[in-house]
Amino acid sequence: MIDALLGILLFQLIGEVLSRGLNLPVPGPVVGMLLLFAVLRWRGGPPEALSNTAHGILSHLPLLFVPAGVGVMVHLPLLAREGAPLLAAIVGSTSITLLITGLTVHWLRRRK
Missing domain, CATH: 1.20.5 (Single alpha-helices involved in coiled-coils or other helix-helix interfaces)
Known part of the structure; x- marks a missing residue:
């Protein structure tokens, strides 16, 4: 779970760096989400750990x-x-x- 959460946060960081570095009009987390989506599509879907972590985060979304x-x-x-x-x-x-x-x-x- 920690590895998957670290991966999600890493993509958010990469998106933030790209957004600020290239002066994009799109927020960094959105760029990171698009990059994560592209990587997951390229790999054929999310690994089991990432899927479990995402479901865990979504189950606590109301917080x-x-x-x-x-x-x-x-x-x-x-x-x-x-x-x-x-x-x-x-x-x-x-x-x-x-x-x-x-x-x-x-x-x-x-x-x-």
Whole structure:
């Protein structure tokens, strides 16, 4: 398990170094995840240790939301003050994303 976790963190580190070194507009962990995905596809799938470690991490995923929930509670007055613009931004960006995704799928289906 430690070896698999070390491998995951190593890919995150490599992604961070590449992202900062090449001044990419993509966060380092995303670059690392893409590199890990490419290596796993090239090898034909994840090794058993990595698969078990990933399942272990995912089984405890709700714990990762605790800091976000605490952050919301700490900044509740700010959220009350800025809630309407935040809600408008979230609803607006989600609507635009859904619209563009739908139009893209429609265009791709028509093209096929």
